Amino acid sequence: MMKNRATINRPVVSSRVFDSSSLGVLMTLFHRFAEAGDYDVKVRRADSAGKPAGEAIFRRFRVRTDAKGEDQVNVDLAAAPHIADSECACHDEASYHLRVDGVMGFYVSRGTGRFSVEVVHLGEKAKRTVLDSAKSVPAGDLLAVTLVRPGTYKATNLIATAKTRTSSTIAVGLPKPEYGVRHDTAKALVVTTKPSGVMGESRSALQSGQTLVFAPEADARFRVSLEKDESGEPDRKSGANPAERRRFRYQKPGLKESRKS
Amino acid sequence: MTVAASEKVFETAFQLLRDNIDFQAADSTSSGNFVVGYDVQGHMEGGSIDLRDDNTVRIDELDWKWDRFILSLGIDIPEICVGGGCIPMPWPIPDICLPEICIFDGNPDVSIAPDLSALLAHELSVVGSLVPRFFDASAPLPVPDICAPLRIEDLPTNDQWRLHIDPQQIDLDIFDFSDIVADLFEDLLTSAISAIIPGGWVRDLILAIIGGIADLIRAILDIPDDIGEWLADLFNVSFGLGNLILQFIAEFIGACNPVFAIDDPFEVLAASDDLVPVTVPIRNLTVRVDDDEMVVQADIGAP
Numbered sequence: 104m105m106k107n108r109a110t111i112n113r114p115v116v117s118s119r120v121f122d123s124s125s126l127g128v129l130m131t132l133f134h135r136f137a138e139a140g141d142y143d144v145k146v147r148r149a150d151s152a153g154k155p156a157g158e159a160i161f162r163r164f165r166v167r168t169d170a171k172g173e174d175q176v177n178v179d180l181a182a183a184p185h186i187a188d189s190e191c192a193c194h195d196e197a198s199y200h201l202r203v204d205g206v207m208g209f210y211v212s213r214g215t216g217r218f219s220v221e222v223v224h225l226g227e228k229a230k231r232t233v234l235d236s237a238k239s240v241p242a243g244d245l246l247a248v249t250l251v252r253p254g255t256y257k258a259t260n261l262i263a264t265a266k267t268r269t270s271s272t273i274a275v276g277l278p279k280p281e282y283g284v285r286h287d288t289a290k291a292l293v294v295t296t297k298p299s300g301v302m303g304e305s306r307s308a309l310q311s312g313q314t315l316v317f318a319p320e321a322d323a324r325f326r327v328s329l330e331k332d333e334s335g336e337p338d339r340k341s342g343a344n345p346a347e348r349r350r351f352r353y354q355k356p357g358l359k360e361s362r363k364s
Numbered sequence: 365m366t367v368a369a370s371e372k373v374f375e376t377a378f379q380l381l382r383d384n385i386d387f388q389a390a391d392s393t394s395s396g397n398f399v400v401g402y403d404v405q406g407h408m409e410g411g412s413i414d415l416r417d418d419n420t421v422r423i424d425e426l427d428w429k430w431d432r433f434i435l436s437l438g439i440d441i442p443e444i445c446v447g448g449g450c451i452p453m454p455w456p457i458p459d460i461c462l463p464e465i466c467i468f469d470g471n472p473d474v475s476i477a478p479d480l481s482a483l484l485a486h487e488l489s490v491v492g493s494l495v496p497r498f499f500d501a502s503a504p505l506p507v508p509d510i511c512a513p514l515r516i517e518d519l520p521t522n523d524q525w526r527l528h529i530d531p532q533q534i535d536l537d538i539f540d541f542s543d544i545v546a547d548l549f550e551d552l553l554t555s556a557i558s559a560i561i562p563g564g565w566v567r568d569l570i571l572a573i574i575g576g577i578a579d580l581i582r583a584i585l586d587i588p589d590d591i592g593e594w595l596a597d598l599f600n601v602s603f604g605l606g607n608l609i610l611q612f613i614a615e616f617i618g619a620c621n622p623v624f625a626i627d628d629p630f631e632v633l634a635a636s637d638d639l640v641p642v643t644v645p646i647r648n649l650t651v652r653v654d655d656d657e658m659v660v661q662a663d664i665g666a667p
Binding site: 209279311 | 450466566
């Protein structure tokens, strides 16, 4: 008699495209809160078709920074309960307390949801957006992508001004099994990008489960996509965008015609 | 009064006792990432009786057989995660630490419960002396009455002299799990774990992270050497199932179920027509054995 209860966190093994504008499983955006004060953090979720996050706020909270807060807090966007804008307590108490220059890591532990994060510094005179991940990853922030599926990936800075070396090739291989030796996934590879968008590394290699960290010196939007799968064949499932993935669809007969008319 | 019973008669009486032995037990224990338990039922077969002139009875070659020997093991597979680690930052900025993303939602549990009854056997021997015990039907039963679940028959409503085999020594083979059992156990566990791991490259990755299923099993169960030894230690030491069986037998034949019983007063003439039965009281009952027979002596009649 056998019994098991195991549900695989499928996006961990099926994700092929990672775009900093829509954070998903295996991606973490680290934002540094460089100034003291209060911040309003809004999390938006992309719709089920993978289209960019809309205006609806999925979660909203306040971060306070001063000399006494924590160095780092990681927030799981998938685990957070949905809080309507009108319901949140973000205007009263701070949800998180960081020290000045402290870091908040926004990550997604499970599910197929895609998220974007907007951080607004609530200054005394004016509000100032310091992060809008749907648009870019600002200089000083970090984007970490853990690459699990073996194959060859292409990492690109989509808003680079330079004409060459704005992309990097990353080969992800499976670790060689060694009896009694556990594969360590904790080692990360940091790739800096120059203000012009030039990638610090044009070619690099990782083992499955290890993390690639982008450290931009100017606003950047990163996209990492699987180019060749583990067999070396061109990957046809990546698509240009999560929104373009093939889906089952029911179309009510005659609806298209009536709309045309 | 002197009554003698041959070795053959004694053997027949013992067989009645032996055939009524029905041992059942279940227990479980947990440690760290696993829960292990057993649910067993056993009985005795065979055995040769030897009455000895040192006033003891030796019963050899008793086979202890299992009708059911279900060994259940549930293990909690540790989280299998990717990522993690910290990004070193220039001093004095603290390192930035990455979250771990886990391949399974929650900790998967795997359990197996094979029935090993056909693969386990023990041999038992008993050396005991015959002791007479007087049962006073009017006396209250001890509390707790340990014999209540072990009695073959209800207690009599009259007084009795009861002859018990008082065990002086019981030997039972220790639990020795053969390679076949150990292999079966490991194969089942490996299959159960394999069943929850997807195929292809995901399997290769998970196996690399956990260091192989065999290694994982040994790590979870904290098995230094082989599974057979671990199982033997589990039953011989941790569960102490062998001692449980010995205690059961000692109580079953030594305290709870006599091999012979003689009513007191003893009926020498049954009731007939209008006549009441003729009974005589029995006093000072003793029993001894020699190489050939069991001899019971008692005073009858009024003291």
